[in-house]
Every structure is written in structure tokens, then in C-alpha cells.
Amino acid sequence: QVQLVESGGGLVQAGGSLRLSCAASGSILTINTMGWYRQAPGKQRELVAFIPRRSSPTYADSVKGRFSIWRDNAKNTVYLQMNSLKPEDTAVYYCNAYSASAPANYWGRGTQVTVSS
Secondary structure, X not given: OEEEEEEOOEEEEOOOOEEEEEEEEEOHHHXXXXXXXXXXXXXXXXXXXXXXXXXXXXXXXXXXXXXXXEEEOOOOEEEEEEOOOOHHHOEEEEEEEEEOOOOEEEEOOOEEEEEEO
């Protein structure tokens, strides 16, 4: 089992920045990919970005050039730096970890990001 705890959400004006963090604990050696998803009211959960343990990250088109994801494997933490935020980025952001050996997807409880216009 893997437990994920997110932090860093909040309220910010359009054009501002926020950094999300997600700390993993438990069977962390089984984790291959970590990432972030988001879900806005009335919409499906969508991928924001993910990063494999030893490969380059992948971003949704809607956040390319504005968001950056990286992971600190020593701290078992993944980060999401969000710049130039837009009102349409408003959503609950969920941390995700994928274990190929399980196989299993693990989710955090989510953190609210609200961008005011």
C-alpha cells in the first residue's frame, strides 16, 4: 500500500503561482510513476502531468509552458509548480502514484486550487 498526502492548494488571483507537494509513504519502492490530476465541478478527472521515476515528464496541452512537475526520490515527494494560473485551472488537484508491480493506482485526498479572475 502507498499513502499520498497533498499540500499547497489555496486561493490565488489569475496570473499568480502556487506549488503543490505530494508526499508518499508506505510501499514507496514499488512506485513507478507519480503525477497530478485535477477535477473541476461537473467535469471528469483529467491528467495534468506525470513523471516516471527515471524519465522525462509529460504534460497536458492545457498546462504546457505554465506548469512544471518534478520529483525528489530521496524525499518520496512529487511537486507541481503552477505559474500564470488561469480561472480555468480551478479544480481539486489529486496526487497519483502508479505501481506496476502491484499493479495499482493510488490517490491522495485532493487539494483545492481556486483561481480568481
